[in-house]
Amino acid sequence: MQCEICGKEGKLLKVRIEGVLLSVCEDCAKFGEVVREKKKRKEEKVLEMNPELPKILRRLRGKKKQEEFAREVNIPVSLLRKWELGDLVMDIKNAKKLEKRFGIKALVEKEIPCVKVKGKMKEKLTLGDVVELKE
Numbered sequence: 001m002q003c004e005i006c007g008k009e010g011k012l013l014k015v016r017i018e019g020v021l022l023s024v025c026e027d028c029a030k031f032g033e034v035v036r037e038k039k040k041r042k043e044e045k046v047l048e049m050n051p052e053l054p055k056i057l058r059r060l061r062g063k064k065k066q067e068e069f070a071r072e073v074n075i076p077v078s079l080l081r082k083w084e085l086g087d088l089v090m091d092i093k094n095a096k097k098l099e100k101r102f103g104i105k106a107l108v109e110k111e112i113p114c115v116k117v118k119g120k121m122k123e124k125l126t127l128g129d130v131v132e133l134k135e
């Protein structure tokens with residue numbers, strides 16, 4: 001890699017100069033603002049529906065009818081029916097609403113390797129990274 005300003009090879013810094021991100025050498029870095037690169041994470045956390053949610057919903061509903069409970073929480077009964085059966089994954093918005101209201105755990109955090117999430121990161125991976133991930 002060469003400095004995008006003077007062409008010198010060596011250690012490069014990511015610098016924002018007049019709004020443009022450039023990779024420049026330490027000498028040229030003084031022309032702009034150094035951008036700190038985020039640490040590369042191998043794991044990405046995503047929110048996923050709690051697999052226990054259908055059970056939790058049925059427990060929350062108790063002896064109430066589905067129609068009754070759905071009206072109470074302001075969701076279409078057709079959705080509730082599917083959620084209780086586990087036929088449909090609850091969307092995050094509704095899941096958060098229920099979490100807030102009932103103090104249940106509707107969503108769980110799941111760690112997945114970045115390579116599966118971001119296509120962009122995959123391109124940047126070197127062979128070493130791939131081997132490391134498989135360990």
Ligand SMILES: [Zn+2]
Pocket residue numbers: 003004005006007008024025026027028029
């Ligand atoms: Zn330079």
